[in-house]
Amino acid sequence: xxxxKIAVQKSGRLNEDSMKILKDVGISIDNGKDQLKASARNxxxxxxxxxxxxxxxYLQDGVVDAAIIGENILIEKxxxxxxxxxxxxxxxxxxxxxxxxxxxxxxxxxxxxRIATSYPNTVNQFLLANNIxxxxxxxxxxxxxxxxxxxxDAIVDIVSSGSTxxxxxxxxxxxxxxxxxxxxxxxxxxxxxxxxxxxLQFRFQSVLKGRQAKYILLNAPxxxxxxxxxxxxxxxxxxxxxxxxxGWSSVHSVxxxxxxxxxxxxxxAKGAQGILVCPIDNMVL
Ligand SMILES: Nc1ncnc2c1ncn2[C@@H]1O[C@H](COP(=O)(O)OP(=O)(O)OP(=O)(O)O)[C@@H](O)[C@H]1O
Ligand SMILES: O=P(O)(O)OC[C@H]1O[C@H](OP(=O)(O)OP(=O)(O)O)[C@H](O)[C@@H]1O
Ligand SMILES: [Mg+2]
Numbered sequence: 111x112x113x114x115k116i117a118v119q120k121s122g123r124l125n126e127d128s129m130k131i132l133k134d135v136g137i138s139i140d141n142g143k144d145q146l147k148a149s150a151r152n153x154x155x156x157x158x159x160x161x162x163x164x165x166x167x168y169l170q171d172g173v174v175d176a177a178i179i180g181e182n183i184l185i186e187k188x189x190x191x192x193x194x195x196x197x198x199x200x201x202x203x204x205x206x207x208x209x210x211x212x213x214x215x216x217x218x219x220x221x222x223x224r225i226a227t228s229y230p231n232t233v234n235q236f237l238l239a240n241n242i243x244x245x246x247x248x249x250x251x252x253x254x255x256x257x258x259x260x261x262x263d264a265i266v267d268i269v270s271s272g273s274t275x276x277x278x279x280x281x282x283x284x285x286x287x288x289x290x291x292x293x294x295x296x297x298x299x300x301x302x303x304x305x306x307x308x309x310l311q312f313r314f315q316s317v318l319k320g321r322q323a324k325y326i327l328l329n330a331p332x333x334x335x336x337x338x339x340x341x342x343x344x345x346x347x348x349x350x351x352x353x354x355x356x357g358w359s360s361v362h363s364v365x366x367x368x369x370x371x372x373x374x375x376x377x378x379a380k381g382a383q384g385i386l387v388c389p390i391d392n393m394v395l
Contacts, residue, residue: 113154114306117168117177120159124291127199128178132157134391135313154306165294166191172298176307182268182289186229195293195311198318202270204229206284209257214283220244220264226256227266236266236286254278313392320390324370327362328377328385335359341376364390 118128132139137153148157158174165177166188176194182204184191206225208214217240226247227233237244247262254274256262268289269275269282293314295307330338335350338361342348348363361382365373370387377385 111154112300112302112306113149113156114176114303114310115156115158115174116310117158117160117165117174117179119162119165119178122162124162124178124180124200127197127291131178131197131199131314131317134317135310153310155310163187169294169296170298172296175296175299175303176310177294177296178291179294180289181292182229182232182287184292184294185287185289186232188294190297192295192297193292194295194307195314195318197291197293197314198321200289200291202268202289203282204232204266204286204289205269205282206264206266206286207254207269207275207280207282208264210279210281212263214281217242217284223263224261225264225266226253226262228253229266232286233266236284254280316392316394319393319395322367323364323390323393324367325362325388325390326365326373326385327360327388328382329353330359330361330383331381332357332359334381335361338377338380338382341373341380364393 119125129139137150137155139148139150139157146159148159149155150157160168162180162183165174165179166184168174169177169188169191178197180200181193181196182202184193206220221242222244224245224247225233226249228248228250230246230248233246247256249256253265253267255278256265257280258278265280266286272282275282293311299307326342328338339348339350342361342363342365348361351360353360374385374387
């Protein structure tokens with residue numbers, strides 16, 4: 111039987127969350143990450159542990175059928191590779207930064223400057239689109255140090271919390287793109303593996319929807335029931351069950367994780383009691 115070949119980052123920022131989402135969709139991988147390749151016991155899949163920056167080429171060549179990879183790397187070197195699902199973790203930006211002490215009014219200020227980066231294609235596209243000419247210095251790591259050692263006037267690199275910029279006395283002046291981990295598909299994927307990938311994607315979607323939601327249970331006095339129901343959106347409508355105690359009902363519903371605290375405050379104000387909020391593993395609509 112055919113197996114879907116999927117690449118994940120061997121070690122680094124994406125590894126842990128990539129393995130976690132595979133586990134959360136019920137895929138148990140047999141061996142650890144010292145292996146280059148591992149199989150799952152209960153799903154037709156083979157996991158290849160690779161470097162994030164090598165994955166676009168493997169996808170391009172059809173060495174792997176799919177990958178969990180940073181969107182920014184695909185933008186940099188994955189032309190024509192399709193993103194089939196955004197996975198909501200490893201969120202970051204690719205930004206231009208310059209020394210804090212330097213004045214910056216507009217993109218024009220980058221004209222004729224030296225820019226250090228690990229993302230030359232992304233930077234060149236940005237410069238072209240803005241009609242700027244600059245000198246690129248391609249370096250593979252610790253890009254943020256470049257202005258301090260006199261190698262460059264500006265950098266283009268990943269920014270997440272901003273603490274690396276802060277530590278290096280730099281300030282973000284332009285955002286080139288937003289990125290997160292994605293599920294990407296090789297243009298060469300065989301038909302039979304495409305079908306497996308669709309099953310995997312379906313499982314990912316149900317876990318991702320679950321991560322966005324919370325299951326809520328509460329007790330409501332019957333005279334306030336309608337007002338309480340109006341606050342709760344639910345997938346269809348809330349489930350209402352009578353409680354043993356007369357005049358009270360139990361209400362069950364699903365709420366968006368981001369609205370959670372506001373909704374709780376409103377529910378309490380309307381007289382809801384015994385509110386329980388639980389995580390959701392999977393959500394199939
Ligand atoms: N500080 C960060 N916060 C959030 N996401 C990040 C951060 N740094 C990197 N990422 C994301 O994680 C991906 C992998 O980053 P990481 O630094 O682990 O690998 P790398 O050194 O670029 O790759 P390789 O696996 O090729 O050694 C990046 O492409 C980006 O999408
Ligand atoms: O805005 P921040 O939260 O500080 O994150 C940004 C930093 O994170 C990444 O580096 P990483 O720590 O992965 O080290 P690396 O350069 O060795 O990949 C990236 O290259 C930035 O340097
Ligand atoms: Mg890094």
